[in-house]
Amino acid sequence: MSDIQRRQFLATSAALALPAVSPLAMAQERRFNPQPGEWRTFEFTTRVEILKPEGTTRVWLPIPSVDASYQQSLESTWSGNAANARMASDDKYGAKMLVADFAPTESKPFVELTSRVRTQNRATDWAQKVAVKEDTATLKYWTQATELMPTDGIVKQTAQDVTKGAKTDYDKARMLFDWVVDNTHREPKVRGCGVGDIKAMLETGNMGGKCGDINALFVGLCRSVGVPARDVYGIRLVPSKFGYKELSGNPANLARAQHCRAEVFLSQHGWVAMDPADVGKVMRLETPEWLKTTKHNVVAPVNKALFGGWEGNWMAFNTAHDVALPGSKGPRLGFFMYPNAENASGRLDSLEPDQFKYQITAKEIVA
Numbered sequence: 001m002s003d004i005q006r007r008q009f010l011a012t013s014a015a016l017a018l019p020a021v022s023p024l025a026m027a028q029e030r031r032f033n034p035q036p037g038e039w040r041t042f043e044f045t046t047r048v049e050i051l052k053p054e055g056t057t058r059v060w061l062p063i064p065s066v067d068a069s070y071q072q073s074l075e076s077t078w079s080g081n082a083a084n085a086r087m088a089s090d091d092k093y094g095a096k097m098l099v100a101d102f103a104p105t106e107s108k109p110f111v112e113l114t115s116r117v118r119t120q121n122r123a124t125d126w127a128q129k130v131a132v133k134e135d136t137a138t139l140k141y142w143t144q145a146t147e148l149m150p151t152d153g154i155v156k157q158t159a160q161d162v163t164k165g166a167k168t169d170y171d172k173a174r175m176l177f178d179w180v181v182d183n184t185h186r187e188p189k190v191r192g193c194g195v196g197d198i199k200a201m202l203e204t205g206n207m208g209g210k211c212g213d214i215n216a217l218f219v220g221l222c223r224s225v226g227v228p229a230r231d232v233y234g235i236r237l238v239p240s241k242f243g244y245k246e247l248s249g250n251p252a253n254l255a256r257a258q259h260c261r262a263e264v265f266l267s268q269h270g271w272v273a274m275d276p277a278d279v280g281k282v283m284r285l286e287t288p289e290w291l292k293t294t295k296h297n298v299v300a301p302v303n304k305a306l307f308g309g310w311e312g313n314w315m316a317f318n319t320a321h322d323v324a325l326p327g328s329k330g331p332r333l334g335f336f337m338y339p340n341a342e343n344a345s346g347r348l349d350s351l352e353p354d355q356f357k358y359q360i361t362a363k364e365i366v367a
Contacts, residue, residue, distance in 0.1 A: 034121035044362035055344025080111035093320035124308035142228035186284035214277035228265040233337035254360035
């Protein structure tokens with residue numbers, strides 16, 4: 001055997017001796033660690049066209065209503081052929097919106113809303129513990145039940161079982177976050193962001209859903225055991241700086257980029273960011289294989305960071321539930337982060353492009 005043949009034989013033998021390694025196992029270690037500090041400014045535009053107008057048409061578009069440590073909601077302007085338009089808000093949560101009315105004679109109703117926001121990453125330093133003061137009435141407000149988020153019955157019993165032995169509000173939030181991640185899953189077939197009927201999820205055992213279901217479940221469970229919590233409804237604007245495609249928005253086409261997150265109030269940390277639904281989304285969709293463990297190198301950094309933080313490539317609209325749209329003849333909305341419209345036939349389906357067409361785009365404003 002020649003030297004060349006001998007080297008080829010040894011190389012082949014060594015390769016055959018190695019255990020099989022899947023492409024996922026060969027993936028480089030992933031990083032996801034958003035930290036506050038850098039503010040980013042975005043301008044985003046929503047354009048709505050009513051393709052089949054019938055009688056008087058009215059459109060409601062969400063406007064950023066949140067001003068907090070992670071977001072500054074700036075100015076909004078509109079254009080279009082509405083007979084009249086006005087800024088309004090719901091009467092309970094203060095969710096801002098543009099209300100545009102179109103005359104029955106308008107054959108091609110359209111409206112365009114442009115808003116600016118500034119956002120930054122969030123991350124909680126768990127080592128820093130201080131007593132955080134918050135108005136008692138405010139905290140009680142964020143433990144109340146909503147139409148789709150009861151805090152008694154099976155919801156409360158489940159939360160009590162999960163948090164048995166917990167000594168602090170942090171312990172309760174941690175246990176509930178982990179339980180939601182472990183017991184729910186992302187279901188791509190669910191329309192939009194889901195419905196958020198958490199009682200039905202627990203009663204039927206159908207724990208698949210999207211952010212409007214999974215984060216609502218987390219919030220409802222927290223509220224039922226006395227931990228103030230709220231859903232925060234918004235939209236992803238641009239790609240993640242950490243390379244996660246499922247945690248990104250395509251600024252050229254954001255019509256399906258709506259995403260709700262969650263916050264809990266912890267006595268030693270204040271309002272803290274949470275997002276168990278995005279952990280499930282990464283597990284189900286980030287790789288070709290459905291990852292079933294949070295210890296996988298793709299999932300682990302996301303699971304760690306989204307308990308206490310989130311990335312500022314997303315902006316918030318509001319924290320509203322059971323929203324009664326001003327002037328609407330239709331039912332209240334479980335949440336408000338999609339454009340809505342009504343005509344003589346009633347409420348249009350905001351997820352049905354044949355009747356209700358809208359485009360959302362964004363761009364980052366760099367000084």
